[in-house]
Structure formats: structure tokens, C-alpha cells
Amino acid sequence: MDIRVLKTKADIAKACGEIFIEEINKKSDIVLGLATGATPLPTYEYLIDAYKNGRVSFKEVTSFNLDEYCDLARENENSYYSYMLNNFFNHVDMDKSRINIPDGNAKDAEKECAAYDKMIEDMGGIDIQLLGIGTNGHIGFNEPSDEFTDATFKVKLSDSTIESNSIYFPDGDMPRYALTMGIGSIMKAKKIILIATGAAKIDAVDKMVNGEVSPACPASILQNHDDVIIFLDEDAAAKINK
Numbered sequence: 001m002d003i004r005v006l007k008t009k010a011d012i013a014k015a016c017g018e019i020f021i022e023e024i025n026k027k028s029d030i031v032l033g034l035a036t037g038a039t040p041l042p043t044y045e046y047l048i049d050a051y052k053n054g055r056v057s058f059k060e061v062t063s064f065n066l067d068e069y070c071d072l073a074r075e076n077e078n079s080y081y082s083y084m085l086n087n088f089f090n091h092v093d094m095d096k097s098r099i100n101i102p103d104g105n106a107k108d109a110e111k112e113c114a115a116y117d118k119m120i121e122d123m124g125g126i127d128i129q130l131l132g133i134g135t136n137g138h139i140g141f142n143e144p145s146d147e148f149t150d151a152t153f154k155v156k157l158s159d160s161t162i163e164s165n166s167i168y169f170p171d172g173d174m175p176r177y178a179l180t181m182g183i184g185s186i187m188k189a190k191k192i193i194l195i196a197t198g199a200a201k202i203d204a205v206d207k208m209v210n211g212e213v214s215p216a217c218p219a220s221i222l223q224n225h226d227d228v229i230i231f232l233d234e235d236a237a238a239k240i241n242k
């Protein structure tokens with residue numbers, strides 16, 4: 001693991017954004033795996049600025065998002081579809097036909113998940129996968145469990161994830177299920193960049209980096225990937241920096 005501890009979220013957005021810009025400029029039809037949540041927002045902002053300054057174009061980029069809630073309309077402002085449009089895609093020159101996000105309202109979730117994996121495979125796999133990490137060590141919505149998951153699947157969200165994300169659903173209508181790429185899908189990405197910021201991630205980061213590789217902390221599997229960069233701010237790195 002290539003662990004890089006930087007001072008601020010802005011420093012991480014710049015460092016991470018520059019990697020994306022360099023890779024996209026090398027391969028304009030790159031396939032990106034994208035994440036939602038609070039963590040990648042500064043990186044998306046950095047990339048939007050770079051696009052506006054003519055440093056990068058997303059015209060030929062294909063994207064696959066990690067996950068989407070079930071039983072939530074796409075138009076709901078809390079869907080990951082809306083998140084991606086509002087925080088990134090609507091502000092750059094992404095070709096909307098190349099944007100892929102699992103359909104959490106698909107009638108046949110199993111079929112939707114299998115089709116999603118097939119689309120990723122048909123595109124030649126993901127070149128760079130961006131990840132955040134949950135306070136419980138989840139990546140995507142792969143919650144702590146007894147075994148590592150494989151391909152895209154429908155998951156019941158853990159109590160800890162519901163607690164963390166319910167701030168976005170003040171009316172108490174937080175979805176209980178999601179479709180998520182599995183650990184196997186994530187590990188197939190050629191390059192992985194994980195960002196963790198803030199003190200709430202201290203223990204998850206410590207287990208991911210120093211703990212045994214175990215599905216009890218799904219992110220620990222990244223120790224087995226041979227091209228992974230972990231960007232941490234000083235708060236998230238407090239335990240591992242000791």
C-alpha cells in the first residue's frame with residue numbers, strides 16, 4: 001500500500017485530482033470507478049476546476065459508480081445518481097451515455113447486478129477505482145461480514161451505515177438496501193485510490209492498514225492489491241502515524 005498522509009482535504013483533492021488528470025490525458029477513453037459520499041467532493045471540485053481551465057476533458061471517459069440505494073427514485077436528491085449529476089457530471093463534458101450507475105429500482109436486482117458486471121467486463125475493466133471508507137471499514141457497501149463478497153449484489157445496509165448516512169435523510173426514510181459492486185469487482189480494478197479524511201475514520205484506517213486481511217474489515221483486502229494509493233489527512237492517520 002502506498003500511504004500518503006497530507007495536511008488538508010484540499011491537499012488530498014489536489015494530489016488525487018492530479019493523478020486522475022494525468023491518467024485521463026494519457027488515455028482519453030479511460031474507465032473510471034467512482035464513489036459518492038462526503039469524502040470525494042473536494043476531488044470532484046478540483047476536477048471540475050481543471051476541466052473549466054481546459055486541463056482535462058471527460059468527453060471519452062466511461063464511468064461506473066460503486067453503488068446505489070434501492071427503493072429510492074433516481075430524481076430524489078439523495079440518490080447517488082442525483083449526487084453524481086449535481087456534484088460532478090453536470091459540470092464537466094461527460095457524455096451522459098457513458099455514465100453507469102446501478103439501477104437500485106430494477107425489478108430483478110440479480111439481473112441488474114449481473115448486467116452491470118458484464119458492462120464493466122465488456123469495457124475492459126476499471127482503470128482507476130476511487131474509494132472512500134466507512135467508519136465500519138466498508139468499501140462500496142460491502143459491510144463487515146464473515147466472507148468477502150465477489151461480484152455486484154444487493155446488500156442489506158448495516159446499522160452503522162444507516163446511522164452514518166441517515167443525516168442525509170432527516171425524515172427517517174433512509175433506504176435499507178443498496179446495490180453495490182462486490183469486493184471481487186473492486187479488486188479487479190487496475191489501480192485503486194482510497195481517500196479517508198477526518199477523525200471518525202481513525203479506527204477503520206488502522207484496521208485497513210495494520211489489521212489482518214479479514215472480511216470483518218472489508219477494506220483490509222486492499223493490502224492484497226498491488227497498485228493502491230491511500231490518501232489520508234492527519235486526523236484519519238492519527239493512529240497509524242504513532
Ligand code: F6R
Nearest residue numbers: 035036037038039132133134140
Ligand atoms: C460511496 C461508498 C461508501 C463511502 C463511505 C464513506 O459510494 O461506496 O463506501 O465511500 O461510506 O462515506 P463518506 O465519504 O460520506 O464518509
